[in-house]
Amino acid sequence: MGGAGDAKLSYWVASEKPWTGGATPPPKEADVVVLGAGIAGLTTAYLLARAGRTVAVLEAARVAEGVSGHTTAKVTAQHNVIYADLIRRFGKDKAELYARAQQGAVEWIAGRVAEWDVDCDFRRRDSYVYAETGDTAEKLRAEAEAAASLGLPAEYVTETGLPFAVTGAVRFAGQGQFHPRRWLHALSDRLVAAGGTIHEGVRATGLSGGTVHTTAGDVEARDVVVTTHYPVFDRGVYFARLEPRRTLLMATPVAASAEPPGMYISADSGHTVRATPHGDGSMLIVGGEGYPPGEEGPVQDRFARLAKWGNMTFGVSGFPYQWASQDNTSLDRLPYIGRYHPFADRLWVAAGFGFWGMTNGTFAGHLLTDLITGVESEYSGLFDPSRATIRQSAAHLVGLGLHTAKHYAVDYPSAFRPDGHPDALSPGEGRVTHFGRHPVAVSRDLDGHPHTVSAVCTHLGCLVAFNDAERTWDCPCHGSRFALDGSVLHGPATHPLTPVDLDGDPVKEDAVGEAVREP
Structure with a gap:
């Protein structure tokens, strides 16, 4: 079995040089300090800079080398199987808000890629959630009906273009995919052009009122936005409201003729599949074998199982790129986007994207910009970190405790x-x-x-x-x-x-x- 690569090597990070536009040290003050230079932080910072705010982004490592540099980079409103459940738990109106937020994020990215002529391998692709059993196929049929009723481009199909048979699938037409590092580097350039600054190698260590304490000194801010993936300040008790999980990813070159035509995730096994341009051919990316961080035995055994599945399924001989992604899921599967806690005045958060950060993070930037600039948003209640539905998730909260x-x-x-x-x-x-x-x-x-x-x-x-x-x-x-x-x-x-x-x-x-x- 092939696939014994370096488990730390993300294809996205390895295939794109680091961004070089950072400025250090951070300023003594700014209208807005954004913590985290991933997709949520950079989108928020860019939009606020466009709105006339002075913005400083503080990143503990490098731009797009964290979670956003270790994703599958699917730009899709199809978040596994979610819409039938949202309708059941929240009602059709709120489920439709979630659907519009996600599809809107897809279109915003597609529009900016075209407008700015960004070379980030953006391509429209159909997205599939597929079933491997009959029972799951029936669940997907209901999911397709639910998603279509919300105005999403969804339908139930039995053909997917995968090299193996499935029992059924939900297809979302016209979704997107890209090279996340190249997109975020372009977004960083646009942020700087709009007057914002990005400061790499600066870690936030504390917060006192509007003073952000960092490893490079204090920064005074009118507003502080925390997009550090897992919120770094515990005053919102997010450690009791987020469930972290890691998933493994591998990539190997294949001929362009051998790449699967869409983006895929199994509703049964959790295996993910997609391809991206690579030289004269393609780079096949497979994922799966999710687990809670720090648990479930040797991680190398999980990489070996994923490599075996990828080798057998696609006829490849090894995976030179191996890495892992980590994300957090909220108590009710909806992200936390808004005031950090009910009594926060100028402290904001975006977290709990549940492995769908490309659209959730992009949408978060738009919602946070509205909230900070005083624009009313119909989405604010649905994503409010202190929303009433969190109190209805008592069993899940107890389980995390x-x-x-x-x-x-x-x-x-x-x-x-x-x-x-x-x-x-x-x-x-x-x-x-x-x-x-x-x-x-x-x-x-x-x-x-x-x-x-x-x-x-x-x-x-x-x-x-x-x-x-x-x-x-x-x-x-x-x-x-x-x-x-x-x-x-x-x-x-x-x-x-x-x-x-x-x-x-x-x-x-x-x-x-x-x-x-x-x-």
Whole structure:
């Protein structure tokens, strides 16, 4: 079986050079500070700059190298199977608002790509959710009827263009796909041309009123917009209202004649398929094997299973690009877009896109711009982070709370094992153990160098787990991720894991206290 590539290598990131228009350090003040340079943050910043606001975007890493650089990049209003459920739970009027928001985002992107002549491989493609069983096919028939009733270009079909038979599918005609990094680099250029600034390598570490505390100093703002994928400030209790999940992706070159003609996701297995232009041919992208971060055993085994499925299904021999995407789902499957909490005056958020960030993030930029500039929007109530439907999701909320409590109860005792010194590890291995009375994450990188840091996540104190495929420390409670040296790769954590000196004091006595403070 082929497919033993580098699990950290996203095709989107590898195939496009980094954006070079960033400015540092950040300004001392701005009308609006946007945290996060993904699709939601950049769209919001561009639209606000066009509206006359001075805007500064703060990005902890690089533009479009986070979640937006690790997506499947489907630009579609078809969000798996959702519309029949939205009608059932919210009524047809609200379901139609969601549908219009998503299809509107598709058309806005398509319009700007044409207007700006953006070379981002944007192509119209039909999007399919397909069934592999008879029961699921009937569910998809109802989904097609529901989506069509909301004005979406949906129909039930039995032919998809895939190289295997399906029992039925919902087709959305005329959707889109693109190279996400190229699109976001173009959007970044337009933001700068409109007077905005982007500051890479600047991480927000706290907020006091309108003062954003960062690793590069304080920035004063009239409005602060948090689009960091997982909100970095806990005052909105988003850690109890978002469920993180990772999904694996792989890519390999194929002949243009061999590429599937649409974009696909299985309603049964969760496998995703699409292709994008690559040289004289195409790049086939497959995905699946989703799991909660920090759980479900060796991640490398999941990559192996996905590679096996891709090899057998499409007749390829390996996948030189392998990466993972992470997103968060809200309690009721609708994103949180609006005021950070009911009493927030000038603090805004966009989160919980449920793996459909290309349209949800684009729409979020439009809605947040309306809210910040005082324009009334018919969408504000549906996506309000404090909406009444959140209170109706009590069972799901309790379930997320029990999930976190389980990890506190199980992971801490299991860390106190007699073995665990780095000397016992081979290159590329890691485990959670203890030194003295403190849980410690020990590992060796691929060059054999040992790394020892506190195993206590600096967000809310859960213990991290080793990801053997990506060689990271992942928090199973809220999805924070850290490099082997403890540096933050993915929020909501904003502080690194505490270093541990094996030749001295095992862990600083304030390590756990540091872990549970709010940024």
